[in-house]
Amino acid sequence: MERIRGFISNDNANQRNYMKREVYKVIGAGTLLMIMIGIATVYLSPLVYMGSTALKTEGQLSDPDDPIVPMSPQTYHYVSPEVETFRYTYRHPQTLDYQGQQLTVYEVIQQGKIYKYAFLETRDNVSVFIDSENPEAAPIELEIAVEDLKPALVNERLEVNLYNVAYEDVRGQFGLVEELEGNRTLWMNPEEISEPPFELPIATSDAEIIRLEQDLILYEVPVDGEIRELALLETGRRGAKFIDPENPDAEPLELDVRVRGLDKVWDLDPHPENFTDAMDAIDYFKLFGNTLFIALVSGLGAMVSATLVAYGFTRFNIPYANILFIILLSTIVLPPQVTQIPTYIVYNKLGWIGTFFPLIVPHFFSNAYNVFLLRQYMMGIPLDMDEAARVDGANPFQILWYVIVPAARPALVAVYLFHFLFSWNDFQQPLIYLGGGSENSVLAVGLANFTRIYSSQQNLMMAAGILTMLVPLAVFFFAQRIFMQGVVITGVEK
Amino acid sequence: MATVQSAPTTQVQAPAVEEKRIKLTPRRAQILWGYFFLIPWIIGFFLFLLGPMIASLYLSMTDYNIQRPGETKFIDTDNYEKIFSLQVIRSDADEVTFKSGYTEAFRIASLHFGSRDHEVWKAIQVTLTFAVISLPVNLGLALFFALLTNTKVPGVRLFRTIYYLPSVIPSVVAATVFQQFLRGQDGWLNVYLLSPLGLGSPEWLQEPSLAVPALTIIGTWGIGTTMLMFLAGLQNVPTELYEASQVDGANYWSRFRNVTLPMISPVILYNLVIGLIGTFQYFVVAYVLTPRGAGGNDLSMYFYNLHLYREAYVFFDMGYASALAWILFIVVLIVTILVFRSSSRWVFYAGGK
Numbered sequence: 001m002e003r004i005r006g007f008i009s010n011d012n013a014n015q016r017n018y019m020k021r022e023v024y025k026v027i028g029a030g031t032l033l034m035i036m037i038g039i040a041t042v043y044l045s046p047l048v049y050m051g052s053t054a055l056k057t058e059g060q061l062s063d064p065d066d067p068i069v070p071m072s073p074q075t076y077h078y079v080s081p082e083v084e085t086f087r088y089t090y091r092h093p094q095t096l097d098y099q100g101q102q103l104t105v106y107e108v109i110q111q112g113k114i115y116k117y118a119f120l121e122t123r124d125n126v127s128v129f130i131d132s133e134n135p136e137a138a139p140i141e142l143e144i145a146v147e148d149l150k151p152a153l154v155n156e157r158l159e160v161n162l163y164n165v166a167y168e169d170v171r172g173q174f175g176l177v178e179e180l181e182g183n184r185t186l187w188m189n190p191e192e193i194s195e196p197p198f199e200l201p202i203a204t205s206d207a208e209i210i211r212l213e214q215d216l217i218l219y220e221v222p223v224d225g226e227i228r229e230l231a232l233l234e235t236g237r238r239g240a241k242f243i244d245p246e247n248p249d250a251e252p253l254e255l256d257v258r259v260r261g262l263d264k265v266w267d268l269d270p271h272p273e274n275f276t277d278a279m280d281a282i283d284y285f286k287l288f289g290n291t292l293f294i295a296l297v298s299g300l301g302a303m304v305s306a307t308l309v310a311y312g313f314t315r316f317n318i319p320y321a322n323i324l325f326i327i328l329l330s331t332i333v334l335p336p337q338v339t340q341i342p343t344y345i346v347y348n349k350l351g352w353i354g355t356f357f358p359l360i361v362p363h364f365f366s367n368a369y370n371v372f373l374l375r376q377y378m379m380g381i382p383l384d385m386d387e388a389a390r391v392d393g394a395n396p397f398q399i400l401w402y403v404i405v406p407a408a409r410p411a412l413v414a415v416y417l418f419h420f421l422f423s424w425n426d427f428q429q430p431l432i433y434l435g436g437g438s439e440n441s442v443l444a445v446g447l448a449n450f451t452r453i454y455s456s457q458q459n460l461m462m463a464a465g466i467l468t469m470l471v472p473l474a475v476f477f478f479a480q481r482i483f484m485q486g487v488v489i490t491g492v493e494k
Numbered sequence: 495m496a497t498v499q500s501a502p503t504t505q506v507q508a509p510a511v512e513e514k515r516i517k518l519t520p521r522r523a524q525i526l527w528g529y530f531f532l533i534p535w536i537i538g539f540f541l542f543l544l545g546p547m548i549a550s551l552y553l554s555m556t557d558y559n560i561q562r563p564g565e566t567k568f569i570d571t572d573n574y575e576k577i578f579s580l581q582v583i584r585s586d587a588d589e590v591t592f593k594s595g596y597t598e599a600f601r602i603a604s605l606h607f608g609s610r611d612h613e614v615w616k617a618i619q620v621t622l623t624f625a626v627i628s629l630p631v632n633l634g635l636a637l638f639f640a641l642l643t644n645t646k647v648p649g650v651r652l653f654r655t656i657y658y659l660p661s662v663i664p665s666v667v668a669a670t671v672f673q674q675f676l677r678g679q680d681g682w683l684n685v686y687l688l689s690p691l692g693l694g695s696p697e698w699l700q701e702p703s704l705a706v707p708a709l710t711i712i713g714t715w716g717i718g719t720t721m722l723m724f725l726a727g728l729q730n731v732p733t734e735l736y737e738a739s740q741v742d743g744a745n746y747w748s749r750f751r752n753v754t755l756p757m758i759s760p761v762i763l764y765n766l767v768i769g770l771i772g773t774f775q776y777f778v779v780a781y782v783l784t785p786r787g788a789g790g791n792d793l794s795m796y797f798y799n800l801h802l803y804r805e806a807y808v809f810f811d812m813g814y815a816s817a818l819a820w821i822l823f824i825v826v827l828i829v830t831i832l833v834f835r836s837s838s839r840w841v842f843y844a845g846g847k
Contacts, residue, residue, distance in 0.1 A: 032647045039639070040656045042687075046671045046715065047660075049682050053674070305534040316528025328535065331543060332768075333830050335775055337802055337819040339542060341812050342549035345560060365538020396527045425664035427778045432807055444666040451670050452785045458674050465667045476662040480655060483662075484722060 054463040055270040061458055065264060072269035075215040076231035076245045084210045085159045086175045086190045090197070094154040096132045105132050106149035108142065116152045117142075160188065163207035167200050179204055216243060218265040221257060229265050230255075271459070278463040281454065282446045283439075291442040292471070294359050294430075295423040301364035302419040303412055309366045310374035311400050315386065325375075332368050344432065354440065358433040359426075363419070370415045377411035378404060414482050421472055443468045554816035561810050573817035579610040614818070616793045617801040620706070624797070625773045628710040633765055636717040637758075640724030654725070661718030669782035672712045673699065683711075699783060705794035712779055720765050727761035728754065756842040763841050767830055774826050775799050798822060 048068065053061065055070040063073075094105035096118035103118035108129065117129035120139055129140045132152075160175030165187065177197045178186040185204055188197040216231035221242060223230075230242035230253065239256040278284070312318070313325055347358045385407070386399045394402065405412065427444040434441045447468045454460055476483060518526070529536075554573055558566045580599075583590045583606045592598065592608035599612035600619070609615055643654045660668070675682050678697035689695055698708040731754060739749050755762075777799045781787040787804060789796030802822065806815030 029645075029647050032642065032645055033649075036642055036647065036650075036653045039642070040653055043656060043660065043715070045682060045686070046668075046675050049675055050671055305538075308531045308533075309535040312528050312531025316524050316531070318525050318528035318532075321528075324532070327539075331539075333771060333826055334543070334547075335771075335819065335822050335826060337775070337799065338550050338816075338823045339546035341553060341806055341816050341819065342546040343542065344806075345549075345553075345558075345812065348560065362538070362542050364534065365542060366535045371535065396531075421662060425662075425666075427664070427666050427781075428803075431781075432803075444664055447664075447666050447670060448782050451666075451673070451782060455673075461670055461674070465670045469663050469667045472662045472664065473659075476659065484654070484658060 050462045050466055053458050054274055054466055055272060056274075056459050057271050058457065058459060060269070060271075067266055069268065070270045071266035073264040074218045074229075074267040076218050076243065078214055078216045078231060078233070078243055078245075078248060080212040080214075081249065082212045084162045084212050086162055088158045088160045088175055088177070088188055088190075088193065090156040090158050090177055090188070091153055092156065094132065094152040096130060096135065098130055098135055103130065105152040105154075106146065107152045108144065108149060110142075119146050119149075122146070162190065162210040163204075164210060165200070165202075165207045167202050167206070170198075170200060173210060174207075176204060176207070218245070219259065219262040220265060221255060221262060223253075223255065232259060235259050274459050274463040275467065278450075278460045278467060281460060282443075282450050282464055284443075284464075284467060287441060287443045287446045288467075290356070290440065291424055291444075294356055294442060295420045298360045298363040298423050299416050299419040301360065302367065302370055303416045305364050305366035306370035306374050306415055307400070307405070307408075307412060309371045310378050311396075311404060313371070313375050314378040315396075315399075315404070328368050328371060340432070347433065353433060354435060356434075359423075359429055363423075370419065373415060373418075374408065374411055377408050381407045410482060410485075413479070414485070417475060417479050417482060421475060424472055550816045550819060553813050554820050556813040557811075558813040558816075559810050560812055566813070569813075573814050574821070576610045576814065577614055577817060577821060581608040582606070583608065613789075613793065613796065613801055614798075616789075617796050617798040620794065620796055621774065621776065621798040623706050624709060624776065625770065627706055628713050629766070629769050629773055631710055632713055632717050632720060632769060633762065635714055636720035636765070637724050637762075639717070639721045640728055643721070644725055644728045654722075657721055658718035660715040663716075665716075665778040666782055668712060668715055669779040672708075672715075672779075673783055676708055676711070700791055702790070702792040702794035705790060709776075709779060709783075709795065720769070723761050723765055724758060727758035731757040759841040760843060763833070763837050767833055770829055770833065771826055774822060774829075777803065 052068050052070055056066070060066055060070060060072060094116065096103045096105055098118060098120070101120075103120060105116050105118045106129075108115045108117045116132045117140060118132050118135075120128040120130055122128070123141070125143065126141045127144055127146055129142060131137055131140060158177065160177055162173050162175050165172060165174045172189065174187040174189055176185060177188050180186055180199065183203045184199055184201055185207075186197045186199055189195060216233060218229050218231050219242070220227050221230045222228075228244070230244055233241040233243050233252050235241075236254075239254055240259050241252040241254050243252055244250060309328075313321060318324075343358070343362075344353075347353055350357075352358050381404065386403050389399045389403050425444065426442075427448065430442045430445050431448075434445065447464050450464050451461055555568060555570055556566050557569050557573075579596070581592050581596050583592065584604055585606060586604050590598070590606045590608075592606075595610050596608035597610075597612045599607050599609040599615040601607065607615070639657050643650050643657065647653075676684075676698035678684060678695050678700065681698070683698070684695040696704055698704050698711075735753050735757070736749060739753050744752065776797050780790075780795045780797050780800055781803070784790040784795050784800075787800045787808075789800060798818075799822075802815055802818045805811045805818060
């Protein structure tokens with residue numbers, strides 16, 4: 001109407017006013033929307049936190065740059081041109097290269113001193129030696145049998161290259177000590193360095209040399225005005241060395257950048273196994289079954305008893321109904337703690353502590369909230385329907401079953417769902433009646449225990465939390481309308 | 495309401511037994527049927543309410559301990575005296591000696607207050623502080639959310655759902671999440687909201703002075719129900735009233751003050767009472783956040799109900815716990831009555847009640 005009038009009349013001021021109002025409306029709606037989105041973001045962030053944490057490993061969580069989505073830094077598997085080596089002290093008999101001959105060196109004790117002489121030959125019971133420290137000097141003749149001498153050992157410090165060796169049943173990573181003649185090689189085992197080296201009838205080329213391999217973290221590095229994904233090899237005092245994964249054989253790039261200021265290259269890396277771990281840790285299926293059983297059965301009790309009582313209050317003109325109803329409502333004010341202690345003592349006498357009875361039985365005797373909700377709803381059901389049924393000869397039970405229950409179905413469902421949720425989320429009652437241990441308890445108590453015991457494992461805690469609230473959330477999403485209306489029925493009329 | 499004149503044929507269907515013994519008039523039968531359907535509540539009322547209440551009142555005057563029921567003595571009002579026992583000493587010294595059985599409960603400047611149960615005073619202080627801070631915050635925020643979602647912005651129903659959603663999440667789960675969400679170094683609240691705004695990284699759950707604010711923050715996650723109540727109240731405000739005030743040239747703020755607030759004041763009253771009752775019984779989050787309800791650093795999260803729980807089910811001192819429960823009941827009752835009394839001054843019933 002406004003719009004039409006504005007355009008029909010040629011009144012400029014009117015039109016301007018109209019435009020102004022329209023613009024304000026759009027701006028106002030936009031601002032409101034922004035505020036609402038902001039609040040929604042804040043409100044949902046704990047849930048986002050749960051979801052993301054439950055899918056991460058502890059390692060991911062401890063990374064200070066950890067992003068919200070479960071991701072791990074992408075790595076590049078770098079095989080360097082350098083080979084892997086092992087520092088090895090090779091202890092072997094000393095030899096001397098003397099005029100093309102390999103002579104064995106012996107320890108000769110003379111005048112309290114140890115000399116290292118290489119044995120040359122035996123001449124007429126006299127052994128001829130060459131001084132290994134001074135081979136140019138004249139040979140020394142001594143009247144000692146070579147058999148009585150100890151060969152001199154030498155410690156040779158080697159950096160042996162490691163190879164993958166596979167020869168018959170000798171397999172593993174071994175260090176190449178020496179290449180011998182005739183395609184034979186001498187090897188050592190880095191895991192048993194005290195053992196003497198062993199010979200294999202293979203050539204060096206038969207074994208595969210082990211090159212230095214490592215997983216390098218990829219960074220987004222600005223190089224000459226463009227961002228490139230480079231793998232960090234090492235951080236130096238000024239700048240850092242990077243490997244370009246597209247060209248790994250090139251020399252490492254030395255760049256003058258601060259590594260801490262760089263972004264890593266992230267890769268999606270969720271860990272759903274946290275959920276199964278959490279399930280095992282809290283005996284999930286048993287607790288789930290317990291919780292579900294209690295919620296279903298006590299919900300039935302709550303719904304049936306509240307229906308009967310609400311029916312009694314609304315459909316029979318009983319004296320003192322108002323006073324009784326006020327008494328019923330005023331019980332809302334009574335803290336359950338007052339009645340809890342004597343009932344606990346009675347349950348204890350009955351042997352009910354540690355069983356589900358205290359969590360189920362009382363709900364078969366109606367409660368104020370449910371009766372209130374159902375009474376409000378039943379008062380809205382027209383009386384003519386039960387009048388008609390009565391004329392047809394129906395008794396009050398039949399009227400309840402065939403008239404009231406079908407008509408009040410939404411409210412009944414609401415009561416059932418509310419109670420189901422209340423029971424599922426209840427913590428204090430199961431804690432008191434089933435004890436603080438989690439063996440035969442419900443999910444809420446199990447989760448609280450879990451939280452206390454595994455407080456350092458955030459990921460498992462959050463996974464357990466999600467597993468606990470799965471059912472309430474599902475119920476809410478499937479019965480959203482019933483829920484949000486049910487809340488309002490209880491509230492409005494008061 | 496169904497009335498007497500409704501069909502004499504009714505009694506035919508009344509139970510045969512009753513019919514034989516006394517000749518039931520239709521009116522009588524109806525009354526009997528009515529009470530018959532109230533039976534679950536009447537039994538429940540005596541079995542789970544009135545009976546236990548009387549038993550609890552009696553227990554509160556004994557030193558009943560469920561582990562030593564044989565040694566129970568009637569000790570008159572001693573439990574109540576223990577709760578309210580207070581000895582005041584004026585001294586500048588850090589340590590003062592109280593009567594035997596008394597320990598220091600709290601200290602105001604040079605006044606030292608000693609009590610036979612010093613924890614109960616701490617618990618009362620924590621509970622009241624929480625009520626004073628958390629209730630107005632929750633009600634205000636819920637009303638704000640209701641006002642926001644009572645507009646005609648696209649997608650408003652989705653936002654209602656989102657704001658209500660956390661209310662269906664179990665309190666234990668909420669406590670578990672916020673235990674991490676509020677952490678000082680890597681909690682998301684600090685990392686993504688407070689630090690970027692330059693507000694530092696407070697240790698919400700460790701610092702005693704931040705305990706109540708932290709619990710208030712956690713509490714605001716569950717205001718969905720309160721919000722929906724307000725929303726229903728707002729939707730019940732007749733639009734003619736707004737139109738009339740618009741004609742009078744009232745701006746948004748004065749419309750809110752003079753039309754909206756009075757019209758939804760009954761809902762405010764309802765939410766206030768329900769909120770008060772809930773706050774005085776606050777338990778789950780504090781229990782989960784302070785392992786086994788120990789109360790946290792400096793007992794900064796030691797709520798009255800936590801104290802009651804520990805006395806009753808950890809130390810099994812059920813006589814004393816009953817006295818604590820009765821004090822809680824009386825306080826809730828008095829506060830509720832006071833709120834209802836004051837309500838005649840600020841609650842406006844459109845029906846003219």
